[in-house]
Amino acid sequence: MSRFRTIAAVGLATGLLAVSACSAGSSADPPESRDSATLAFTAEPANLDFTTTDGTAIPQVLMDNVYEGLVKLDQNGEVVPALAKSWTISPDRRTYEFKLQQDATFSNGEPFTAEDVKFSIERVQSDAWTISLKSYMDPVERVEVVSPDTVRVVLSRPSNSWLFNMTTRVGAMFDPKGVSDLANQPVGTGPYELGEWNRGDSIVLRRRDDYWGEEPALRTVTFKYFQDATSASNALLSEGADVIANYQALDALAQFEGDDQFEVSEGTTNGEVVLAMNNASGPLQDIRLRKAVMYAVDRQALLESTSNGMGQLIGSMVPPTDPWYEDLSDLYTHDPQRARQLVEQAGGPVRLRLRVPNLPYAVAAAQVVKSDLSEVGITAVIQPLEFPAAWLQQVFTNHSYDMSIIQHVEPRDIATFADPAYYWGYDNPQVQRLVAEADTGTPQQQNARMQEVARTLAEDAVADWLYLFPNVHVFAADLNGVPQNQVGESFDVTDLSWAS
Amino acid sequence: MGRMLLRRVGVFAVTIVVASVIVFGVMAVLPGDPAVVALGVNADPELLQQTREQFGTDRPLAEQYMSWAGGLLQGDFGTSYVTDAPIGPVVVDRLLVTLWLVGLGLVVAVALAVPLGVASAVWHRKARGTALAAVSQAGMAVPAFVLAILLVSIFAVRLQWVESSGWVPPAEDPVEFLKQIALPVLSLGLVQAALLSRYVRSATLDVLREDYLRTARAKGLTPGRALVRHGLRNASIPVVTVLGLQVVALLVDAIIIEVIFVVPGLGSLLLESVSNRDLLTVQGVVMVIVGVVLVVNLLVDLLYVAIDPRLRRS
Numbered sequence: 079m080s081r082f083r084t085i086a087a088v089g090l091a092t093g094l095l096a097v098s099a100c101s102a103g104s105s106a107d108p109p110e111s112r113d114s115a116t117l118a119f120t121a122e123p124a125n126l127d128f129t130t131t132d133g134t135a136i137p138q139v140l141m142d143n144v145y146e147g148l149v150k151l152d153q154n155g156e157v158v159p160a161l162a163k164s165w166t167i168s169p170d171r172r173t174y175e176f177k178l179q180q181d182a183t184f185s186n187g188e189p190f191t192a193e194d195v196k197f198s199i200e201r202v203q204s205d206a207w208t209i210s211l212k213s214y215m216d217p218v219e220r221v222e223v224v225s226p227d228t229v230r231v232v233l234s235r236p237s238n239s240w241l242f243n244m245t246t247r248v249g250a251m252f253d254p255k256g257v258s259d260l261a262n263q264p265v266g267t268g269p270y271e272l273g274e275w276n277r278g279d280s281i282v283l284r285r286r287d288d289y290w291g292e293e294p295a296l297r298t299v300t301f302k303y304f305q306d307a308t309s310a311s312n313a314l315l316s317e318g319a320d321v322i323a324n325y326q327a328l329d330a331l332a333q334f335e336g337d338d339q340f341e342v343s344e345g346t347t348n349g350e351v352v353l354a355m356n357n358a359s360g361p362l363q364d365i366r367l368r369k370a371v372m373y374a375v376d377r378q379a380l381l382e383s384t385s386n387g388m389g390q391l392i393g394s395m396v397p398p399t400d401p402w403y404e405d406l407s408d409l410y411t412h413d414p415q416r417a418r419q420l421v422e423q424a425g426g427p428v429r430l431r432l433r434v435p436n437l438p439y440a441v442a443a444a445q446v447v448k449s450d451l452s453e454v455g456i457t458a459v460i461q462p463l464e465f466p467a468a469w470l471q472q473v474f475t476n477h478s479y480d481m482s483i484i485q486h487v488e489p490r491d492i493a494t495f496a497d498p499a500y501y502w503g504y505d506n507p508q509v510q511r512l513v514a515e516a517d518t519g520t521p522q523q524q525n526a527r528m529q530e531v532a533r534t535l536a537e538d539a540v541a542d543w544l545y546l547f548p549n550v551h552v553f554a555a556d557l558n559g560v561p562q563n564q565v566g567e568s569f570d571v572t573d574l575s576w577a578s
Numbered sequence: 579m580g581r582m583l584l585r586r587v588g589v590f591a592v593t594i595v596v597a598s599v600i601v602f603g604v605m606a607v608l609p610g611d612p613a614v615v616a617l618g619v620n621a622d623p624e625l626l627q628q629t630r631e632q633f634g635t636d637r638p639l640a641e642q643y644m645s646w647a648g649g650l651l652q653g654d655f656g657t658s659y660v661t662d663a664p665i666g667p668v669v670v671d672r673l674l675v676t677l678w679l680v681g682l683g684l685v686v687a688v689a690l691a692v693p694l695g696v697a698s699a700v701w702h703r704k705a706r707g708t709a710l711a712a713v714s715q716a717g718m719a720v721p722a723f724v725l726a727i728l729l730v731s732i733f734a735v736r737l738q739w740v741e742s743s744g745w746v747p748p749a750e751d752p753v754e755f756l757k758q759i760a761l762p763v764l765s766l767g768l769v770q771a772a773l774l775s776r777y778v779r780s781a782t783l784d785v786l787r788e789d790y791l792r793t794a795r796a797k798g799l800t801p802g803r804a805l806v807r808h809g810l811r812n813a814s815i816p817v818v819t820v821l822g823l824q825v826v827a828l829l830v831d832a833i834i835i836e837v838i839f840v841v842p843g844l845g846s847l848l849l850e851s852v853s854n855r856d857l858l859t860v861q862g863v864v865m866v867i868v869g870v871v872l873v874v875n876l877l878v879d880l881l882y883v884a885i886d887p888r889l890r891r892s
Contacts, residue, residue: 115881124660124854131660132618208625210618261662278672278842278850279745304743305837308727312742313840315735467610467855470619 101220112576113297115557117569118310118319120326122278122303125261128247129207133486134567137247139281139301141568144185145266147249148176148195149241151566155399157241161190161251161267171236171518178227182290184253184270190290192229198222198252199231199489206257214243236518242490246567254285269294269572279303283571295559297577314340314552319561321553323569326438328386334552341555345562348397349485349547351389351439352445354473357505357540360480361428367456368539370420372410373482374454379412381545384442388548394532395492397546399565401521402528406536417454427455433473435465440483443544447483474501484546489566492528495535504540586879590872597868598650602643605857611616611635612659612855633659635857646861660856668847669862675745676843679762679835680828687769687774694771695778700805702783711779717772722831726765726838733761743840762839766831770824777820781813788812802841814885822878826871 121135128136148162153343159165162176182190201207202215217237222230233240243249251373256265264272269291273284276469280302285294302319304310307327313319315333325331325342334340355371356363377391390398393406408427432448434440441462448458458481463469471478479501486494498505509531516527535541549564559573613629614621630636634645649656655665694710702709734742741758748755785791786809794804833845840846844863851859883889 121853122850124856125662127662131616132621205625205628208617208621208629210621213620213622276842277668278846279840302840304840305846309730309743309838312730312735316730316738316742318734318742318744332646363712464609466615467608470614471609474619 079393084516086473100231112293112301115296115320115571115574115576116280116300116302116313116318117321117323117571118302118304118313119323120304120307120310123281126264126275127260128209128250128271129202129212130209130258132209132211137567138569140264140266141247141250141281141566142268142297142570143270143283143568143572144184144264144268144272145247145250146268147246147251149244149249151245153561153563153565155397155401155563155565157245171186172233174231174233174241175224176229176231178229179290183268183288184256184267185286186253186256186265188255190251190253190267191226192223193226194251194253195229196223197254198250201252201257202248211246211248212247212319214240214246220245223338238519238521238524239490239493239517246489250344259573270299273298294572297570299571299574320557321551323551324564325550325552326399328388328548328550331386331550331552339555341553343553343560343562344445344508345551345564346390346397346399347487347547347549347550347564348399348489348491348565349486349487350392350395350397350491351443351483351544351547352395353443353542353544354479354482354484354502355539355541356477356480356501356503358477358505361424361430362480364424366420366424367428368419369410370424370454370456371451372539372542373413373417373420374456375450375542375544376412377407377542377544380443380446380450383446385545385548388550389545390548392543392546394536394540394543395486395495396528396532399563400490402525404529404532406532409536410539414450414454420476421455427457429457429459431461431511432458432481432483433461433463433469433479434483436462436470437465437485439485439547443483447481477501477503483544487547492531492535495517495531495540502540504535504538506534506538509534579741581805582879586876590876593869593872594865598647599643601861601864601868602639602646605861606639606642608857610855610857615855616660648857650865653883655862656858658856658859660851660854660859665859668859669844669866672842672844672847672863673866675841676829676832676836678748678759679766679832679841679843680825682759682763683766683770683828683832684821684825686763687770687828688821690767690771691774691778695775696782696805696810698775699779699786700801710775714772714775714779717768718776719771720772722765722769723834723838725769726761726835729761729765730838743838745839745841758839759841762835762841765835765838766828769831770828773882774817774820774824777817778813781816782809785809785813811885813847815882818878818881818885822874825874829835829867829870 119138123135123139125131126136126140128140146160148160149157150160152158161179161182163179165174165176167174176334178192178195179190184190199215202212203218215236217233217240219232219234222232224230251267252264267290268287269286270283271286275280275281280300283299284299304313310322311330311333314322331342334342353375355368357363381387381389381391391407394409395408396403416489432444434444444460448460451458462470473482493513494500495502495504496510512527512531516524519527549562551560553560556577560573560578561570563572590747612633612635613626617626617629627636634642646656653666657663658665694714698707698710730742733739742758744758746754746758763782791804791809794808795801799807833848836843836845837849844867848860848863851863
């Protein structure tokens with residue numbers, strides 16, 4: 079008898095545990111503490127050292143929150159002061175003189191001075207930084223400390239993109255005494271410092287008492303990582319999270335849209351979803367065929383069916399937050415008749431390999447593209463490739479593709495079209511000259527040249543810019559200050575606050 | 579007994595070696611250079627080479643295997659080149675979390691399946707017995723992750739009785755621990771309970787038809803007492819075999835369940851490490867899972883001996 083009783087008792091005990099857990103949950107819900115927030119993200123950083131580990135996860139949590147640069151981007155994509163109060167540019171556009179904030183300190187207590195700027199910039203150029211982005215610092219010839227709060231940076235050639243790139247992680251300011259354990263212990267000048275890191279779960283940022291600027295409203299901000307989108311949604315619905323950042327399951331938005339407890343914001347990103355065409359080899363070397371693709375694909379319909387109508391048609395490689403943005407989405411209107419004629423002129427029906435990464439948005443878009451193309455005499459064979467490794471190897475590195483679909487997320491990546499070795503296979507000396515001139519000219523010249531580049535790319539039908547990926551956040555309706563646009567690498571939490 | 583144990587240990591060792599070769603081989607052919615993943619696609623070739631040397635991924639495969647396997651023999655899993663931390667302690671931490679899930683899942687499974695299975699066997703000619711059998715049959719057809727999503731939307735989202743995700747160590751906050759682990763454990767346990775109850779039912783049915791049970795009844799025992807005193811031990815032999823397999827199934831299910839409930843166990847570590855191309859950690863995790871499976875099999879064999887005295891004599 080004893081065995082049976084034991085088992086029954088265990089069963090009973092389990093049941094009781096479940097019941098007690100339930101009642102504890104319903105009766106003892108703590109009042110929400112109003113000086114903290116939990117944000118749901120997808121990818122957790124493997125370590126916290128963005129000087130040796132690529133990817134978006136580390137700067138997303140650390141830039142602007144823990145680390146600051148001399149300059150940063152505002153929500154409109156403008157370069158604005160951060161640790162530099164102001165700066166001047168010499169007439170030959172090679173010398174930048176920065177006036178620094180005087181009372182800024184690092185989270186280890188050390189003051190922030192011009193010496194730290196010199197140290198940080200030179201460190202990017204040293205072997206300490208290994209990621210590919212370190213090339214952003216190539217234009218710098220030398221850094222001179224003028225006084226404790228003035229620093230002069232001399233470039234070997236004028237470069238507008240250098241100042242812009244200083245808003246990214248490459249421009250982060252480090253303390254010489256704070257770089258011994260970057261992978262675990264970031265030391266920056268920002269309003270937050272690393273509180274706790276529960277690996278496999280969350281990173282907690284804790285507000286500093288001695289921040290030089292305006293103190294943020296929230297005492298702690300938790301970046302919680304959900305690999306599964308449904309789990310993140312459930313956490314928001316059950317008050318386990320306050321924000322889902324960069325919401326991806328756009329067709330599941332309906333569950334939040336009807337509910338006034340939640341708000342859905344849509345903003346812009348730097349993520350152009352591009353139907354890439356191989357300009358260097360295969361049938362798509364023929365511009366008539368590339369134009370046929372432009373006329374054949376109904377981008378508005380594609381947007382409706384693959385991203386719930388969210389996102390924006392752009393028509394070239396420029397998001398609206400870049401100063402030289404121009405709406406080119408009407409250059410090729412949906413015109414299957416014209417596309418069919420172009421296919422005929424180019425020699426009749428063709429078969430093309432559409433090799434896409436196995437990412438939801440790409441696979442969904444590929445289906446629409448395939449069906450649009452089939453109506454004009456182009457047979458697209460969809461070949462999904464594992465992302466990132468297989469896609470990078472086959473398409474990006476070996477250029478073994480006719481068409482592909484991928485989101486290009488780097489800011490101002492229109493410059494890639496000036497690189498003939500890039501996987502577009504586009505070699506146009508005029509575009510290369512314009513991009514180079516834009517980098518060395520005045521801001522006005524830069525805008526004019528870049529507009530010309532964007533227009534030329536569209537006219538040459540180098541690629542089909544399907545749409546700009548939307549930046550969708552879902553969050554508790556009484557949470558203010560969720561950044562709407564994604565302009566840089568960071569998710570800036572410093573403006574978050576609860577409505578009282 | 580001693581010979582059997584020796585043979586088992588031999589099998590154990592050979593399996594571990596074979597498994598380590600397979601795991602290492604699979605990782606070696608996985609596309610994606612860890613150095614490229616770390617530095618970005620446009621990285622400087624010289625820095626890439628330098629990083630490969632630092633990671634040790636530029637050495638011949640045989641040499642990499644020998645140094646990894648040599649470390650394993652001494653209990654050293656190596657140092658992750660992605661997180662820059664020793665892998666052993668991380669894997670152990672995560673394993674403990676997963677063992678909570680698997681252990682409690684097993685408790686739920688057994689606690690439900692044994693009474694359910696026995697009852698549906700005893701009542702197999704009655705309507706309620708058939709109803710119980712149907713319930714467990716239906717339960718078997720539901721994958722754990724589907725049940726998980728269902729449970730979350732009812733108990734965490736709608737009723738808000740428990741948490742939809744998260745993890746607190748039991749020593750830190752036992753109440754919160756129970757609230758967070760309740761749904762993952764139920765998702766794992768209920769499915770296995772349905773499966774297990776089928777085996778309990780058929781094993782009990784077999785026993786009920788045995789002559790010795792009729793004899794027990796004849797000497798005056800009630801049907802219930804007869805079953806408990808003479809039947810259950812015999813019925814438990816096939817059930818223990820299934821239980822061993824179920825621990826393995828729970829381990830595998832836990833990988834998905836951990837992702838759904840954001841539990842920092844072995845499964846989520848495995849997923850993170852694969853996407854970061856942290857090959858050494860992936861190898862370490864898989865080896866630990868293989869090790870656990872082998873230990874479970876060993877325990878099952880020992881349990882046979884404990885349950886069935888006839889095996890002790892031979």
